[in-house]
Amino acid sequence: MTLANPGAAIFRHHHITLCTGDAQEDYAFHTRVLGLKSVKKTLLYDGSVPIYHLYYGNDMGEESSLVTSFPVRHTGAKARRGSGQIASFSLSVPESGLGYWAERLQAQGFAVQATERLGERCLDFQHPCGIDYSLVGVADDTRAPHSQGPVPAEMMIRGTHSICVSVRDLELMDEFMHVGWGGRRVAEDGALVRYALGEGHSGALVDFLVEPDKAQGSWNLGEGYVHHMAFQVGTHAEQNAIKARLESMGLTDTSDVKDRGYFDSIYVRTPGGALFEATVSHDPSFTCDEPAEQLGRQVIVSPQFRDSREALVAQLGVLQD
Secondary structure, three states, rough: OOOHHHHOEEEEEEEEEEOOOOOOHHHHHHHHHHHOOEEEEEEEOOOOOOOOOEEEOOOOOOOOOOEEEOOOOHHOOOOOOOOOOEEEEEEEHHHHHHHHHHHHHHOOOOOOOOEEEEEEEEEEEEEOOOEEEEEEHHHHHHHOOOOOOOHHHHHHOOOOEEEEEEEOOOOOHHHHHHHHHHHHHEEEEEEEEEEEEEOOOOEEEEEEOOOOOOOOOOOOOOOOEEEEEEEEEOOHHHHHHHHHHHHHHOOEEOOOOEOOOOOEEEEEEOOOEEEEEEEEEEOOHHHOOOOHHHHOOEEEHHHHHHHHHHHHHHHHOOOOO
């Protein structure tokens, strides 16, 4: 990292966070259908309304393997899909496994569409609450998969691949990606434009879909959309430099550092509307409150709910494996 470009310290995805519907439905979809490991069951750190925060990933929940969710159906809040949001995201699977995944998803009742974008072969489908997912065939993704799930390791998801942000205009987001976030523009496919971070591999890609006539979407904690994308930064000094750069660009809707238990985060509402996060992992991270062999088995409550853990778990429902 240089002072001239603090955003160059952002080198890949850390996790993606969704606002989903029913907690058990979400849990079953990610662990039984997609075969991801339950890495952590905890509660949302913000606010006073109890909401699960569920983490899914590989065996140790390594950065860029993580999909996390806020199941919010019990709150009654719904999202309005539209511009200014992360419209969809994709996960990396071995290129040779696309046929396996098409058969697996269809056998479990999911409608699957085979497509090609930016020279990549994709399988498009939806989370039960309606969020758009894709599996992308990647030939050289060396990230470790979850090795003990219902999907054979050689076919298993490797981690996040890319996100797709819906914007009405790309000009301000192009400046943000280059100047504030350390990205570089690497590919185009019609209205779709791709930026790469770090080494530009799977798990370090950000796509923008320019949709000038699409109405603005909501930003609330409501069911049915991608809430934010988190990106990995190595050190707190780099994170602080990124925050200072964003504020110097006039992006004063950038948060202070927030301790999320397993990582420290700053959040920025980007010029296009999507919420991005720059994240520094704790050391240790997910094993700070559970041993590695028991990750994701019990509910670890956030500090404001610690005195009422049992009642809250009973209220939210015990998740069944």
